[in-house]
Amino acid sequence: xxxxxxxxxxxxxxxxxxxxxxxxxxxxxxxxxxxxxxxxxxxxxxxxxxxxxxxxxxxxxxxxxxxxxxxxxxxxxxxxxxxxxxxxxxxxxxxxxxxxxxxxxxxxxxxxxxxxxxxxxxxxxxxxxxxxxxxxxxxxxxxxxxxxxxxxxxxxxxxxxxxxxxxxxxxxxxxxxxxxxxxxxxxxxxxxxxxxxxxxxxxxxxxxxxxxxxxxxxxxxxxxxxxxxxxxxx
Numbered sequence: 001x002x003x004x005x006x007x008x009x010x011x012x013x014x015x016x017x018x019x020x021x022x023x024x025x026x027x028x029x030x031x032x033x034x035x036x037x038x039x040x041x042x043x044x045x046x047x048x049x050x051x052x053x054x055x056x057x058x059x060x061x062x063x064x065x066x067x068x069x070x071x072x073x074x075x076x077x078x079x080x081x082x083x084x085x086x087x088x089x090x091x092x093x094x095x096x097x098x099x100x101x102x103x104x105x106x107x108x109x110x111x112x113x114x115x116x117x118x119x120x121x122x123x124x125x126x127x128x129x130x131x132x133x134x135x136x137x138x139x140x141x142x143x144x145x146x147x148x149x150x151x152x153x154x155x156x157x158x159x160x161x162x163x164x165x166x167x168x169x170x171x172x173x174x175x176x177x178x179x180x181x182x183x184x185x186x187x188x189x190x191x192x193x194x195x196x197x198x199x200x201x202x203x204x205x206x207x208x209x210x211x212x213x214x215x216x217x218x219x220x221x222x223x224x225x226x227x228x229x230x231x232x233x234x
Contacts, residue, residue: 061110071204105163120147
């Protein structure tokens, strides 16, 4: 068993705060960490938990995290089609503003993932840890998706609803739909804006998490503090 790989995976996942459990995992890998105290290992894991769980939020849950990134949220398909038609009547710009507000809502809701991930990671059993370790490049991501997916949607939906309402996106949508539906020879549209943003945001969060996990499995850790270097070095 590759100690550095396991340490890197635990850095990303955090979890397993029991020093006895960590020593058991390390022992199974044929590694000796007798030079480190149980407290140092525990502290390192807590810090790793904070660092690892924050990476996705730090990437997506900030201004322009969605808007200017790989996970930009486009207009719902029906609205995108409507924008093309509306453009012929000089009504395209409000659609662009709506798209901006959708991405801002996703950025505001993403931090909800942090606490849910931390809770799920703390709840990992020894069997969970070993299955994740022995699994594929996205085993940890799939574990967290199973553990937190439904809760994450429930936590994020009110934030998205509130964000869209606060920035006027709901009113903008209603106005656009009303004006668009009044155009001659068009098919009336109706769009669940919050649901669309929520679906894209969830896929983005777990896609980014999978990228982080795959990178850690190949190039184990980014040791950003001395404690992490001490615990996970070597």
